[in-house]
Amino acid sequence: MSHEATHAPPARLADYLGHGRHTAGHGPWPRLPLVEDVWLAASRRLAHAPWSLLGEWADGTTVLAAIGDPAEGTVAVLSLDTQGGRFPSLSHARPGAIRLERAIQDLSGLTAVDLEDTRPWLDHGTWPLAAPLGAARTRVPAPLPRPYDFLAAEGESLHQIPVGPVHAGIIEPGHFRFSCFGETVVRLEDRLGYVHRGVESLMTGAGLERAARLAGRVSGDSTVAYALAFARAVEAATGTPVSPRAHSLRGVMAELERVANHLGDIGAVCNDVAFGLMLAHCGMLRETVLRAAEACFGHRLMMDRVVPGGVAADLDEAGSRRLLALVAECRLRFEELFQLYDTTPSLQSRMIGSGTVRPELAERWGAGGFVGRASGRSFDARKAIAYPPYDSLQVTVPVLTAGDVNARVTIRIEEVRESLRLIERLLRTLPAGPARLPVADGRGQGMALVEGFRGDVLVWLRLRDDGTVGRCHLRDPSWFQWPLLTVAIEGAPVADFPLCNKSFNCSYAGHDL
Amino acid sequence: MMLKLLLRALLRRPVTVAAPAPGAAALEQLGRRVSAKTQARLGRSLAIRAVDAGSCNGCELECHALNNAYYDLERFGIRFVASPRHADVLLITGPVTSNMREAVKRTYEATPDPKWVVATGDCAISGGVFAGGYAVAGGAGAVVPVDLGIPGCPPSPQTLLEGLLALLEQTR
Numbered sequence: 001m002s003h004e005a006t007h008a009p010p011a012r013l014a015d016y017l018g019h020g021r022h023t024a025g026h027g028p029w030p031r032l033p034l035v036e037d038v039w040l041a042a043s044r045r046l047a048h049a050p051w052s053l054l055g056e057w058a059d060g061t062t063v064l065a066a067i068g069d070p071a072e073g074t075v076a077v078l079s080l081d082t083q084g085g086r087f088p089s090l091s092h093a094r095p096g097a098i099r100l101e102r103a104i105q106d107l108s109g110l111t112a113v114d115l116e117d118t119r120p121w122l123d124h125g126t127w128p129l130a131a132p133l134g135a136a137r138t139r140v141p142a143p144l145p146r147p148y149d150f151l152a153a154e155g156e157s158l159h160q161i162p163v164g165p166v167h168a169g170i171i172e173p174g175h176f177r178f179s180c181f182g183e184t185v186v187r188l189e190d191r192l193g194y195v196h197r198g199v200e201s202l203m204t205g206a207g208l209e210r211a212a213r214l215a216g217r218v219s220g221d222s223t224v225a226y227a228l229a230f231a232r233a234v235e236a237a238t239g240t241p242v243s244p245r246a247h248s249l250r251g252v253m254a255e256l257e258r259v260a261n262h263l264g265d266i267g268a269v270c271n272d273v274a275f276g277l278m279l280a281h282c283g284m285l286r287e288t289v290l291r292a293a294e295a296c297f298g299h300r301l302m303m304d305r306v307v308p309g310g311v312a313a314d315l316d317e318a319g320s321r322r323l324l325a326l327v328a329e330c331r332l333r334f335e336e337l338f339q340l341y342d343t344t345p346s347l348q349s350r351m352i353g354s355g356t357v358r359p360e361l362a363e364r365w366g367a368g369g370f371v372g373r374a375s376g377r378s379f380d381a382r383k384a385i386a387y388p389p390y391d392s393l394q395v396t397v398p399v400l401t402a403g404d405v406n407a408r409v410t411i412r413i414e415e416v417r418e419s420l421r422l423i424e425r426l427l428r429t430l431p432a433g434p435a436r437l438p439v440a441d442g443r444g445q446g447m448a449l450v451e452g453f454r455g456d457v458l459v460w461l462r463l464r465d466d467g468t469v470g471r472c473h474l475r476d477p478s479w480f481q482w483p484l485l486t487v488a489i490e491g492a493p494v495a496d497f498p499l500c501n502k503s504f505n506c507s508y509a510g511h512d513l
Numbered sequence: 514m515m516l517k518l519l520l521r522a523l524l525r526r527p528v529t530v531a532a533p534a535p536g537a538a539a540l541e542q543l544g545r546r547v548s549a550k551t552q553a554r555l556g557r558s559l560a561i562r563a564v565d566a567g568s569c570n571g572c573e574l575e576c577h578a579l580n581n582a583y584y585d586l587e588r589f590g591i592r593f594v595a596s597p598r599h600a601d602v603l604l605i606t607g608p609v610t611s612n613m614r615e616a617v618k619r620t621y622e623a624t625p626d627p628k629w630v631v632a633t634g635d636c637a638i639s640g641g642v643f644a645g646g647y648a649v650a651g652g653a654g655a656v657v658p659v660d661l662g663i664p665g666c667p668p669s670p671q672t673l674l675e676g677l678l679a680l681l682e683q684t685r
Contacts, residue, residue, distance in 0.1 A: 126611035129647045136647075144615050165616050168595035170563045170576045173613055194612045195567050198648035213642055220571025220667065264577070277515065283581035284528060290578070300669060301571055340514045509569045 013051055013069035013076060023079070025444030027236040031064075031077040039080045040088050042067075047093035052366040052379065054449065055458045056090060056100040057473040058108035058133070063087045064473075065097075066447065066458060070379050073386075077447060077460070082110055089115040096365045096480045107200070109134035119149060122193040122512060132201050133471075153179030153187040161494065165194045172508035176497075183493045188486040195512035203461075203472040208234060208308050208439060211469045215459065216303050218474050219510030224250075224257040225452030226474065226510075227306035229459040232387065233472075234308040237446030237463050240439045244431040246310035247388040251426045252323065253293075253302050253311070254450075255419040259330065260289045261453040262412040262419075265505050269409055270341065272499045273350040281337055285330060292326045295319070310436030320427050327424045334420075338413050351406035355488040355500035359401055367480045369455025370415065371504055373399050374407035381451035393422060405503040415453075443467065452477065454507060476510030529585045535682045536675030542661050558590035559681055561631075562600035562624065566617050566656075567607035567649060571667040572634040576604070578670040591677055597623040602680065603657070604631045608640040609650040621657040629660040629680060633673070638662040 023031040034042065046053065046067065054066035054075065064079045080087055089112040090097040101112040102121035109131025123130070125142035158179055165173035175191040199218055203211050215230035216223045228250055235242060267282025290300040296319035297305050305313045315323075341347060357367075359376030366372075368379055380397040382390040398414035400407040447460040455477025462470040485504045489497055563576055576593075579586040586592065594600055597620045609617055621630070632653040635641035640651035653659050663676035 124612045126614065127647050132647050141611065145612055165613065166564055166597075166620055170565075170573050170593060172565050172568070172570055172573065173616065194616070195565070195607070195610060196612055196648050197567055197608060197610055197643045198646040199643070201648075202643065202646050210642075217569040217571070217642055217666075220569035221574060223569075223571065264574075277518065280582060281518065283578075284583065287578060287581050287583050294669075301574065301667070303571070303666065336514065336518065340518065343514060507570065509567075 013049070013067060013072060013074045023445070025237070025442075026077065027239070027444065027446050029075040029077060029447060031079055031445065033079050033081070036080060036083070036088065039078065042078055043088060043090050043093045046090065053090065053094040053096050054366070054456070055460070055473070055475040056097055056104065057460065057475070058104045058110050059462060059471045059473075060108075060134070061085060061110065063104065063110060064460070065090060066460070068384075068449075070384055073384055075385070075447075075449070085109065086111045086113050088113050091115050091117075094364070094366065095483070099479060099483070100475075107131065107133040120146070122196045124193055127198075132198060133204070148191050150177045150191070151187065151189050155181070155186075157181060158186060174508050178494060178497075180494055183495070185489050185492055185494055185497070188489050188497075190482055190486060192482065192508060193512050195509045197513065199474065199513045200472060203469050206469050208467065208469070211472060212307055213304055215472075215474060216306075218513060219476060219507040220301060220303075221261055222257070222452040222454060222457065222476075222507065222510065223301050223303045224253045224306055225450050225457045226459070227304065228254060229448045229450040229457045229474070230461075230472070231306055231308045232448035232450065233446040233459040233461045234439065234463070235446065236448060237444040237461060238308075238440045238442035239444075240309055240442075241437055242310055242388070243433045243435065243437055244388075245314075245433045246435050246437075248426045248430050249311045249313075249315055249435060250306055251389040251393075252315070252423055253297065253305060254452075255423045255426075256289060256293055256323075257302065258419045258453040259416055259423075260286050260293070262416045263289065263334075265502065266337075266341075266409055266412055266416075268505075269351075269405065269499065269502045270347060272502050273347060275344070275347050278337060278341065278347075281333070285333055285337075288326065288329065292322055296323055307436065309439045310434070312436065314435040315430070320430065324424065324427055327420050327427075331417075331420055334416060341409070341413070348406065350499065351409060352402075352404060354405045354492065354496055355503055357403040357484045357488050359403065361484060361487060362403070365480045365484055367455070367484055368477045369453070369481065370408050370411040371481045371484060372455065373397065374411045375403035376401040379456070381449045381456045385449050387448075387450070389426060393425060395422070405499060408503045441467075454478065454505070454510075455481065474513065476507050476513075478506035478508075478511040481506045482511065528582050529588070530583055530671075532589070533671060533675050533678065535679035536663075536672070539661055539663065539676045539679035558592075559602055559677070560592060560594045560600045561602045561604050561677075562594055562597045562620070563604045563606070564617060564620050565606050566613045566637070566653065567610035567643070568634065568636060569607075572606035572636075575667045575670050575673060576606075576633070579673055584670045584674055586674070586677075589678065589681060591681060597621075598625065600624050600628070602629045602631055604633050605637050605653040605657075605659075606633045608636040608643040608646075609653055609656050611648050611650065614650055614656055617653070617656050630657055631676065631680065632659045632662045634668055635664055635666045638664060641666060
């Protein structure tokens with residue numbers, strides 16, 4: 001029946017799943033090898049369907065796209081074996097594909113046909129290899145990053161402000177090009193890729209232990225989320241069981257990470273409008289969380305604590321008590337800070353109406369995390385995918401539609417409350433049993449979607465017969481959030497940029513890989 | 514609410530930790546590098562310019578933590594500044610990616626003498642987990658001269674503090 005898809009695209013993603021053969025050994029969601037006609041039909045359907053493009057990457061000369069249908073909670077991976085290294089671009093269906101496909105062109109050397117923006121993205125010309133993940137060719141690296149054709153903004157009295165890659169502060173590197181009319185931003189364009197370390201290339205051929213360490217260092221602030229997504233992908237590929245205790249401890253760590261990051265950023269956003277008191281108090285609270293994490297799990301950021309098969313650090317009775325006390329203390333102190341945020345007019349007047357992202361755009365780009373949820377897109381992998389331990393918890397997902405700085409901060413405040421509740425619940429119902437089980441011998445392909453503090457982290461991997469990684473792709477939530485930042489600042493004064501930027505807090509390292 | 518918070522902060526004992534001793538290993542590393550002349554010039558203050566040269570941002574989180582009330586870096590006369598032109602110390606994190614190599618060099622050149630480079634974290638010391646990749650130089654030392662390495666993945670604020678105090682001690 002699959003030939004019908006080329007004429008009348010099925011309405012539901014699930015209908016695609018009924019067609020054709022699925023790739024064996026791909027879990028937990030099906031992978032559908034498509035012929036080019038069906039890929040094109042799926043692309044046309046994607047343009048109008050209420051589906052999300054969750055990711056797009058290449059494995060050798062095969063291009064893969066993960067699509068989700070939030071209404072049904074269905075996910076599928078579509079794949080196309082390219083002919084002559086060319087594949088039809090999905091960028092006309094979903095703009096979020098543009099940068100993903102530019103990265104595919106840079107890293108894998110394939111060509112996205114009809115891609116509207118063909119400028120190199122991660123490749124600045126400085127690597128000794130072209131297409132490092134594809135048919136890698138050696139070349140003479142450029143001594144300087146290649147010049148970049150920034151999008152034009154033309155008109156009388158326009159001037160440009162170049163910022164970065166080295167920024168004023170303890171900030172990751174990236175370049176921002178502002179085109180301004182007086183103090184007003186007419187266009188902002190970001191150029192990223194400065195933090196590209198070649199993580200996916202280092203993953204190839206790595207054993208699971210090393211690969212897990214690499215995954216945990218894609219974006220340090222989301223180390224638990226990445227390690228968890230990687231572990232879940234391995235477990236899906238190999239059919240490794242995970243104990244209920246490990247699921248719960250992973251949940252505790254993931255929520256601690258969310259609380260710590262939200263606290264740090266809420267303080268920092270307030271500091272950007274010169275309200276240092278919040279930064280001071282949120283900073284102390286964040287430090288309290290990190291110290292508890294170190295005492296209970298042995299690392300302040302909980303790096304390398306989530307591993308394939310379970311967790312590397314079990315929690316003893318004393319640790320459990322300490323975390324419960326932490327939750328009680330955080331709740332008390334955080335509510336005071338929230339009240340302060342909510343009742344200080346000078347804060348509110350800067351937050352409300354600044355850096356607005358309209359809901360249509362958040363939906364179009366498939367923006368996740370608090371950026372999406374502040375602009376009406378309710379997707380949260382903990383609820384939509386409901387992976388353990390969240391399958392047994394009622395996760396409340398706050399959603400607002402204002403899309404401004406205040407909405408993003410408010411969503412994060414609500415999420416801190418919810419995470420504290422989840423941590424307490426997980427600790428009070430912590431199952432006994434092993435915290436780690438051996439990884440099964442199965443070899444296959446696996447994918448996972450995990451809700452980090454910033455949004456959904458996607459990991460897809462293919463294991464080789466010898467148990468090493470054949471290909472691993474990691475997609476940061478920032479891919480679909482960075483472009484919205486440039487929209488949020490349009491028409492605003494340049495001086496609002498730090499505030500807008502901090503309210504997004506996209507990852508450079510996670511995006512650049 | 515604000516007054517209540519402020520009042521309580523006044524009445525409560527400070528959370529700030531006692532100053533750690535300068536790290537012995539760091540002192541050892543620095544011993545030979547600081548001349549009496551530079552000591553006289555700097556007095557008891559250090560201006561630090563942080564440069565992320567491809568870090569996963571874990572080191573940045575801990576550098577930020579140095580400014581919280583627990584570690585309160587500024588009480589030692591050490592502060593992060595916005596421009597390399599104001600800096601005595603470049604604190605480099607990350608394995609130095611190929612795409613950041615030139616920016617790191619230029620930042621170094623923009624920093625006035627006398628200056629020190631602190632390679633912060635395992636990546637800046639040796640490339641860390643990213644060593645050997647096609648897109649990294651493999652540590653700050655491959656691009657600029659390094660005076661001190663502070664190990665860790667990431668180094669804790671306490672470790673950072675010990676390293677920086679050793680630097681201050683030597684440059685006094």
